[in-house]
Amino acid sequence: MIQAQLEVRNELGIHARVANRISSCCQGFSSRIEAESGTAFMDLKSVLNVMILNVKYGEKLTVAIEGEDENEAFESLKELFDNKFGEK
Amino acid sequence: MVGIGVVDGIAIQKVFIYDNAPCDEHQREYLGADKETARLFTAIETAKDQLTRTAEKLAREIGSDKAEIIEYQINILCDKVFTDKILRNVESGSACEDAVKTTCTEYYEIFNNLDNDYLQQRKIDIIDIQVRLLDILNGRKSISALGSSTIVAAEDLTPSQVAEMELKSVKGILLEKGGRSSHSVIIAQxxxxxxxxxxxGLLNKLDECGTVIMDGKTGDVxxxxxxxxxxDYRGKxxxxxxxxxxxEAYISKAPITPDGVQINVYANIASAAEARMSLENGGEGVGLFxxxxxxxxxxETPSREAQFKTYSRIAKDLGSKPLIIRTLDVGGDKEIAYLGIEKEANPFLGYRAIRYCLDHESLFKDQIAAVLQAAKYGNIKLMFPMISTMDELMKAKRLVNETKAELLSQGTxxxxxxxxxxMEAPAAALxxxxxxxxxDFFSVGTNDLIQYLFAADRNNDKVSHLNSYYHPALFRCVNAICTAALKHEIEIDICGHAGEAPDLIPIWIxxxxxxxxxxxxxxxxxxKIICETRAKDARELLDKVLQFNTSGEVKEYLNTINGRMQAYDTGAIGSTQ
Structure with a gap:
């Protein structure tokens, strides 16, 4: 299992466009991909979950990825966050 | 039956009855888990299809890359966490409708309680999805699924419903309500x-198998x-x-009067598709976007990038021809739910257009920035709606300058x-x-100017007789605006319905x-009318009409001096006395 922190670095934070990209990216892998929210873990393949996490600019998201393609999934997700989801 | 004809023309077709009243809250009998589940999945697939079609249509017509919010709604319908919740409700004994309502309400509450204005607003998508699924489950047809060639009949149509319609298939529109200058009528025009x-009472009288004749000139159905x-009507x-x-012979002609006065003929548009259509019809640019x-x-608010793409694409299509972009004219009868403007007792006298934009600087500046950036690709001009005081104009101009400075510092x-x-507020006209x-220019918006001059709501049938564009008060007002414009050598256009009333064109000239x-x-x-009007004769006509006291006198005079004018009569838009 991979556990890591990803920082939201685009100015607008998570919004509908970004949530589309994050959940679509996660849906491309068979691994379980979840994010910590308070005491619970939420499935990031759900676009509504990604929105509800309510992560703002500069905040960090703790993700847990487990499955056969966990390395590839983490790399893709990290790239998406590092590129600010293609925004400013 | 007879209504108020607002866009001229005859149509003979079958009707598509669009019932858009909210679905009843009646309890339905539970059909068992298997049947309910099957219904649920069919409804979800249908909803996805409808949204996909709408997204494609918007991309084609509005010209932005894709409608991202629609894509987001499609993703919600594909969201297994969301659909599993509905499914669990169904399995524990709820009918689909109730299961959808329960789950959507749950999400609505979650969004509503988030400490983030943007995310809170996004509860709108949950409502949209709920309404769409319930409509489908109740067997209601979607306006996005019109057959080929139909007359659409509805109580009224909202702008987003109009946006979903495939306008090429719509041969006529019949509304139980509707205002002369409402959004749906403007699009129809x-x-x-x-x-x-x-x-x-129209919808109760119609049946979808029969043929309907409508005449937009007389209002007959x-x-x-x-x-x-x-x-008889087929002949007409x-x-x-x-x-x-x-x-069509006039499409390629230059609009110049026989005594050599050139009048530019521009188009009023609301989308990239219309810009292209206007060129095909002989338009010499866009006088009002x-x-x-x-x-x-x-x-949600379109991003600066999405706006830039639309503006620059239209500017490129028009080449050197002008494109006058009017900044957001929200309010009045144009509601945009996500902007959260409260309902007002007198929306036309309320928080609308420039008044709203000046209070929402970042939204306003985003639009201005997109316009300034797009201006590199064509002949773009910027226009502010509903200015009534000098303070408003000065603030709007200051925001343009601030935006320029920001773009400069970003290297954009x-x-x-x-x-x-x-020019639509009487205070500004004075x-x-x-x-x-x-x-640098004025554009007279006659629809609003008339309703403010006569203090008569343009969407209220009971006072619509006051909204006459034949009244000498309008001529005196526009004439004073023209005099000021000519004195200071700035351009002046007319962009309301009165500007295209055939018998009034000589007066404007x-x-x-x-x-x-x-x-x-x-x-x-x-x-054609410009090509056939001598400016010299027109000036005599103007002197005469400025002396009349009533719109009746004006109309009678126009009819008598020029029998041929009647032949031009394009119908009833605003032409009630």
Whole structure:
């Protein structure tokens, strides 16, 4: 299992466009991909979950990825966050 | 039956009855888990199909890459966490409708309680999805699924419902309610779709198998017509089509009067598709780009990038021809739910257009920045709606300058552009002389100017007789605006319905206007009238009408001096006395 922190670095934070990209990216892998929210873990393949996490600019998201393609999934997700989801 | 014809033209078709009243809350019997599950999945797939079609349509017509919010809604429908929740409700004994409602309410509450304004607003998508799924489960047809060639009949149509319609298939629009200048009527006019409003009790009288004849000129609606009448109207429709063909000769003609006065004929548009249509109809540019549709087609503010793409694409299509972009004219009868403007007792006198934008600087500046950036690709001008005081104009201009400075500091390329204002508030009209020293052009919005001059709501049937564009008060007012514009040598256009009323065009020419911005289907006719009007004769006409006291006198005079004017009569838009 991979556990890591990803920082939201685009100015607008998570919004509908970004949530589309994050959940679509996660849906491309068979691994379980979840994010910590308070005491619970939420499935990031759900676009509504990604929105509800309510992560703002500069905040960090703790993700847990487990499955056969966990390395590839983490790399893709990290790239998406590092590129600010293609925004400013 | 007879209603108020607002867009001229005859249509003979079957009708699509669009029932858009909210679905009843009746409890339905539970059909068992298997059947309910099957219904649920069918409904979800249908909803996805509808949204996919709408997204494709918006991308094509509005010209933005894709409607991202619609894509987001499609993703919600694909969201297994979301659909599993509904499914669990179904399995534990709820009918689909109740299961959908329960789950959507749950999500609505979650969004509503988030400490983030943006995310809180996004509860709108949950409501949209709930309404869409319930409509489908109740067997209600979607407006996005029109057959080929139909007359659409509805109580009223919201801008987003109009956005979902495939306008090419719509041969006519019949509304039980509707206002003369409401959004749906304006769209019908742009696309030359015959339209009749105020048809109370219409939906109960219609059946979808029968044929309906509608005449947008007279307001007549004939349900299941006898064969004779049908033949009669087929003949009329035929002649109408032939007349249109004849006018096509004017598409390529320059609009110059026989004594050499040139009047530019522009189009009023609301989308990229209309810009292209206007060129095909002989338009010499866009005198009014209503940007509201850009905001109404989505359920969130379009991004600066999306706006830039639309503006620059239209500017490129028009080449060196002018494109006047009007900043967001929200409010009045144009509601945009996500902007969260409260309901007001007098929306036309309330928080609308520039008044809203000046209070929402970042939204306003985003639009201005997109316009400035797009200006590199064509002949763009910027226009502010509903300016009533000098303070408003000064603040709006300051925000343009601030935006320029920001673009400069970011190293973003842009071009400087002329700035103009709409003349629609009587206070501004009275101060035209002062305003003319601070803008590059005026554009007279006659629809609003008339309702404010006569203090008569343009969407209220009971006072619509006051909203006459034949009244001498309007001529005196526009004449004063023109005089100020000519004195300070700035351009002046007219962009309301009155600007394309055939019998009034000579009057506007006499006032010294530079251009008329009209609905796309009217362009050839307006050009024809300009080509046949001597400016010298027009000036005599103007002197005469300025002396009348009533719109009745004006109309009578126009009819008597010129029998041929009647032949031009394009119908009833605003022409009630």
């Amino acid at each position: 742009s696309f030359g779709i015959p339209c009749i409003i105020g048809l109370r 004939i349900i299941n017509p006898p064969a004779e009448l049908l033949a 429709l035929d002649r109408e089509t032939k007349n249109k063909k004849k006018l 209503r940007t509201e549709l850009l905001y109404m087609g989505f359920s 390329e842009f071009a400087d552009i002329p700035i103009g204002m709409m 101060m035209a002389d002062a305003f003319a020293q601070h803008v 006499a006032m010294g206007i530079s251009g008329l911005s009209v609905s796309i289907p009217s362009i050839p006719l307006v050009k």
